[in-house]
Amino acid sequence: MQRLPAAAAPATITLPRRGVTVDGVSVSYDGTARAVDHVSLDIEAGSVVALLGPSGCGKTSLLRAIAGLERPDTGTISVGDQVVSGPSDWVKPERRNIGMVFQDGALFPHLSVADNIAFGLRSPGTKLSRADRSSRVDELLRLVELDGLGDRLPETLSGGQQQRVALARSLAPNPSVLLLDEPFSALDAGLRVQVRSKVARILRDVGVTSIFVTHDQDEAFVLGDRVAVMRNGNIEQYGTPDQLYRTPTTPWVANFVGEANFVDGSPVGDGVHATTMLGEIPISDHRGFKGGGAMQILVRPEQVSIERLPLDGLHAATVTEIEYYGHDVRYELELANGARLAARTHPGLLLEPGETVHVGYDGGPTSAWPS
């Protein structure tokens, strides 16, 4: 990744750090079911949090409630120690010191890039001389790596550059919190990956508390320090990308954040391990299995170990399908009991359809649920 010289991100662009607390917030629209249903979320000052979930799960409604663009039916929202929304509190959106970046950037087409950014400096409480305004715009242009492009019109920039102008404009008034609604969805796949890395770097350099909405799991994992997985107006799980991927708390989250096999097993030693067709698998949270009973265990495809030779403790499986990706290969395997399993492995071990292999488990403690 390209690094900026030290002078490019001056201290003036380090923003005030305030966390956001959402407590029991519900949002509904006339006559419809609750779009957000008693959601609580603690967002640490200076962190980047993703709201991830399928279409219609309430991500944008929650973001808009934090911005003050929707009035919640219940609950409170605080920025730092100020309650901005509650049963007897209401701070208008323009007084919340919250910046917003929208899907399409929403730049003014007739204003130059510099004037678009300077527009962000007109918010209440920002009184700058002409010279200060111009040097602040230059700082912001450097921050988003667009120095020298201030005189251009937005239409002469690429989609990714336009999104960086939109980011600079929202950072201009020193917001305490930045909200981003699907900021990369208008960009094509290749550009998206580049722009999101740049934006991740900028948000971290500036240290602004950021909340962004996405339905793309890669985007949530790459950008988010923590991710709130939403479903039907609720937060299904809130954790680091690693917690969500390795130890999801529900099978739904396990499936939503990656490919999941659910393997049948039974608990051993109060559920510390499970006996399965892939051998013994360590269980991350075994509290529910002390009494025994059948369980289903999460096994990610890359946790399936494959050997050509019949080693001790491994079970035979037949290769039924192969998908070659270059960096790895995905196999569909069928075990002797008819169970199917997805596996991913490095391309060095290139198997043939119909080949018999021997499979086991090669991973750390994983999630399990009663079946």
Ligand SMILES: Nc1ncnc2c1ncn2[C@@H]1O[C@H](COP(=O)(O)OP(=O)(O)OP(=O)(O)O)[C@@H](O)[C@H]1O
């Ligand atoms: N202005 C509105 N009037 C009525 N219903 C709305 C309105 N905005 C959203 N909804 C409904 O609220 C629910 C949540 O919508 P929301 O836009 O918050 O979800 P989302 O997770 O952001 O979805 P998407 O990823 O598709 O943007 C949906 O059922 C939606 O139809």
